Amino acid sequence: MQLEVIGVGGAGCRIADAIRAAEPTDHSFLTDVFAFDTDESDLNRTVIPESNRFRYGPDESDGGLAGYLERGRTLGRDRVDDLLESADRATPGAADGVLVAVGLGGATGGGAAPALVSALQQRTDAPVYVLATLPADREFTRADPSESAPLAGDPNATTDAPPRPTAAANAVATLERLDGVASAIITFDNEDWLRPGETLADGRDRCNRELATRVAAVFTGGGSADSVAQTVIDASDIRRILGDQSSVVALGYGDQTVETNGSRFGLGLLSAEPDIETSEAVSAVETVVRKGIRGKLTLECDPETAERGLLIVGGPPAWLNRRAIAEGRRTLESAIGGSGILGGDAPRPDGDRVFAAVVLAGIRSDRLAELRSAADRTGRVD
Numbered sequence: 001m002q003l004e005v006i007g008v009g010g011a012g013c014r015i016a017d018a019i020r021a022a023e024p025t026d027h028s029f030l031t032d033v034f035a036f037d038t039d040e041s042d043l044n045r046t047v048i049p050e051s052n053r054f055r056y057g058p059d060e061s062d063g064g065l066a067g068y069l070e071r072g073r074t075l076g077r078d079r080v081d082d083l084l085e086s087a088d089r090a091t092p093g094a095a096d097g098v099l100v101a102v103g104l105g106g107a108t109g110g111g112a113a114p115a116l117v118s119a120l121q122q123r124t125d126a127p128v129y130v131l132a133t134l135p136a137d138r139e140f141t142r143a144d145p146s147e148s149a150p151l152a153g154d155p156n157a158t159t160d161a162p163p164r165p166t167a168a169a170n171a172v173a174t175l176e177r178l179d180g181v182a183s184a185i186i187t188f189d190n191e192d193w194l195r196p197g198e199t200l201a202d203g204r205d206r207c208n209r210e211l212a213t214r215v216a217a218v219f220t221g222g223g224s225a226d227s228v229a230q231t232v233i234d235a236s237d238i239r240r241i242l243g244d245q246s247s248v249v250a251l252g253y254g255d256q257t258v259e260t261n262g263s264r265f266g267l268g269l270l271s272a273e274p275d276i277e278t279s280e281a282v283s284a285v286e287t288v289v290r291k292g293i294r295g296k297l298t299l300e301c302d303p304e305t306a307e308r309g310l311l312i313v314g315g316p317p318a319w320l321n322r323r324a325i326a327e328g329r330r331t332l333e334s335a336i337g338g339s340g341i342l343g344g345d346a347p348r349p350d351g352d353r354v355f356a357a358v359v360l361a362g363i364r365s366d367r368l369a370e371l372r373s374a375a376d377r378t379g380r381v382d
C-alpha cells in the first residue's frame with residue numbers, strides 16, 4: 001500500500017526518519033514523509049528533505065516544550081491547519097493511509113497529535129493511524145523508589161528528578177484524546193525495548209530501527225513487478241485488521257537469514273531459483289512465524305486478547321513454502337482470541353531473509369494499566 005508518514009515532535013520525527021530509511025529500494029511504499037516540530041535543532045538532525053520539515057510555535061518554544069502538554073495542545077490546535085496547508089502533500093488520494101508518528105510522554109507530539117489526526121480525518125477518506133511510543137519508567141520514576149516522584153510539572157523538582165516527570169501523565173492524557181479520533185493506535189513500549197540501565201538517548205536509534213523494520217514489513221505489502229504474491233495483502237486488508245475504532249495494536253516480527261545464490265543478474269537466470277529442501281523452507285517459515293507471534297512484541301500483551309490478526313510471510317520466493325505459510329496462518333488463528341484473521345505472502349526475489357510480520361489488533365495490555373497508575377501517582381493531566 002502507499003503510506004504518508006507525518007512525524008511530530010522529537011520522537012515522531014526520528015521515527016519518521018527511520019521509516020524512510022527502512023523503505024526497501026525495490027518496494028517503495030511511502031508517498032511522502034513530513035516532520036513537524038517546535039524544536040529546530042531536533043528537526044535539522046533528521047535527514048527528511050528540508051522542504052518537508054516544518055518548525056512551528058513562537059521563538060521561545062524553540063528547543064521544545066519540556067513536557068508542558070497544555071502548551072503543546074494549544075499550539076497544535078492553533079497550527080495544524082497551517083502546517084497541513086504548507087506541507088506540499090502528494091495529490092490527495094495518492095496515499096491509502098496516513099501514519100502520524102509521535103512519542104507519548106512529551107508535549108509537542110502528544111499535544112498536537114489529537115488535533116492533527118482529527119484534521120487529517122476530515123481531509124481524507126483514507127484511515128489515519130497513529131504510531132505511538134510509550135514512555136519508559138526510567139523517564140518518570142526516580143532511581144530510588146523509596147522517594148516519591150515529584151508532581152507533574154513540579155517547579156521544585158530537584159536535580160535528581162527523572163528527566164520527564166510528567167511522561168506517564170502526558171501519555172495517558174494523550175491516549176485518551178486519541179481514542180475515537182485515530183483509526184488505530186500502533187504502540188511501541190520504550191520500557192520493554194530499552195536495555196537495563198540504558199538511557200533513551202543511547203537506545204533510541206536502535207529502537208527506532210526495530211520499529212521501522214516492523215512498520216515497513218507490514219505496510220510494504222505483497223509482491224512486485226517481477227514476483228507476484230499468491231495472496232497479496234493490500235490497503236483494504238490492512239484497514240480491515242487495524243479497524244477504525246482506535247484499537248490498540250502491537251506488532252510482532254521474526255526473521256532468519258537464508259542462503260541465496262547471490263545476484264540474480266551476475267550468475268544468470270538459472271541461479272534465480274535455487275533448489276531449497278522443502279524441510280528447510282518449512283522450518284524457516286515455522287521459525288519466523290513462531291518468533292513473530294510468541295517473540296517480543298512492540299507492546300507486551302497476551303496474543304489471546306487480540307480481536308484481529310494479520311500475518312505476512314516474506315522472503316526469496318523459493319523459501320516461501322505454501323503449506324508452511326498456511327500452517328502459520330492457522331497458528332495465528334489459534335493464538336488470538338478473536339476471529340478476524342488475514343494472511344499473505346511477500347516475495348522478495350533479491351532478499352536474503354525469510355520474515356514474518358504479525359499485527360495484533362484490539363489487544364489489551366497490562367502496560368497501559370501500569371501507565372495509568374503511574375499517571376495517578378505522578379499527577380494526572382486533564
Ligand SMILES: Nc1nc2c(ncn2[C@@H]2O[C@H](COP(=O)(O)OP(=O)(O)OP(=O)(O)O)[C@@H](O)[C@H]2O)c(=O)[nH]1
Binds near residue numbers: 063133135136200
Ligand atoms: N522510541 C523512541 N522514543 C522516543 C524517542 N525520542 C523520545 N522518545 C519518547 O517520546 C517521548 C516524547 O519525547 P519527544 O518526542 O522528544 O517530545 P516532544 O513531543 O518533542 O515534546 P517536548 O520535548 O515536550 O516538546 C519521550 O518521553 C520518550 O518516551 C526516540 O527517538 N525513539
